[in-house]
Amino acid sequence: NAGVTQTPKFQVLKTGQSMTLQCAQDMNHEYMSWYRQDPGMGLRLIHYSVGAGITDQGEVPNGYNVSRSTTEDFPLRLLSAAPSQTSVYFCASRGLATGEEQFFGPGTRLTVL
Amino acid sequence: AQSVTQPDIHITVSEGASLELRCNYSYGATPYLFWYVQSPGQGLQLLLKYFSGDTLVQGIKGFEAEFKRSQSSFNLRKPSVHWSDAAEYFCAVGAGQAGTALIFGKGTTLSVSS
Numbered sequence: 001n002a003g004v005t006q007t008p009k010f011q012v013l014k015t016g017q018s019m020t021l022q023c024a025q026d027m028n029h030e031y032m033s034w035y036r037q038d039p040g041m042g043l044r045l046i047h048y049s050v051g052a053g054i055t056d057q058g059e060v061p062n063g064y065n066v067s068r069s070t071t072e073d074f075p076l077r078l079l080s081a082a083p084s085q086t087s088v089y090f091c092a093s094r095g096l097a098t099g100e101e102q103f104f105g106p107g108t109r110l111t112v113l
Numbered sequence: 114a115q116s117v118t119q120p121d122i123h124i125t126v127s128e129g130a131s132l133e134l135r136c137n138y139s140y141g142a143t144p145y146l147f148w149y150v151q152s153p154g155q156g157l158q159l160l161l162k163y164f165s166g167d168t169l170v171q172g173i174k175g176f177e178a179e180f181k182r183s184q185s186s187f188n189l190r191k192p193s194v195h196w197s198d199a200a201e202y203f204c205a206v207g208a209g210q211a212g213t214a215l216i217f218g219k220g221t222t223l224s225v226s227s
Binding site: 102 | 145147
């Protein structure tokens with residue numbers, strides 16, 4: 001099992017550009033989520049999904065879109081990148097059982113100029 | 114809405130001394146609670162979790178945490194700190210349906226002095 005994979009590892013964008021951060025898991029997990037990590041702010045929840053076709057907003061959803069067409073994939077889209085979206089982005093997944101551990105991807109470091 | 118507060122931004126402990134990192138949560142029902150550790154440039158590693166049962170939870174690397182509902186706290190402890198414990202520690206509470214995702218505190222950076 002590869003676990004949770006994220007691509008790309010690093011990305012530099014210009015203000016106004018769009019891009020998609022990819023996240024995939026091969027553990028057949030129903031629950032997936034996206035976080036951003038900024039110094040002094042911890043990790044903040046952007047969007048999450050309880051299964052294919054079902055998504056919901058987290059703490060900081062503005063500027064980001066998600067969709068969940070398959071169990072395996074949960075891409076995060078930046079429609080018009082802003083410097084405030086410079087961050088490290090983590091994707092995570094977990095199974096259905098109560099109290100199951102979240103498995104985190106290695107992260108994507110995004111810089112918006 | 115759920116929230117997590119870690120009151121201490123930075124703590125310095127001498128090697129061999131005991132450690133307690135504080136965590137307070139806000140949640141209406143019985144929470145799912147977690148402690149993670151992150152070394153510089155690394156990903157997140159789960160130290161321990163609580164979702165029911167015994168309120169004293171044992172984790173990896175000699176860490177433990179105690180859930181106190183009356184104080185809305187889930188403090189992390191270790192009896193003797195090693196230099197390799199220097200890292201950033203995050204407390205988190207399960208959010209969304211059945212704890213689908215996590216709400217994190219802002220973290221506490223632990224430095225270990227010799």
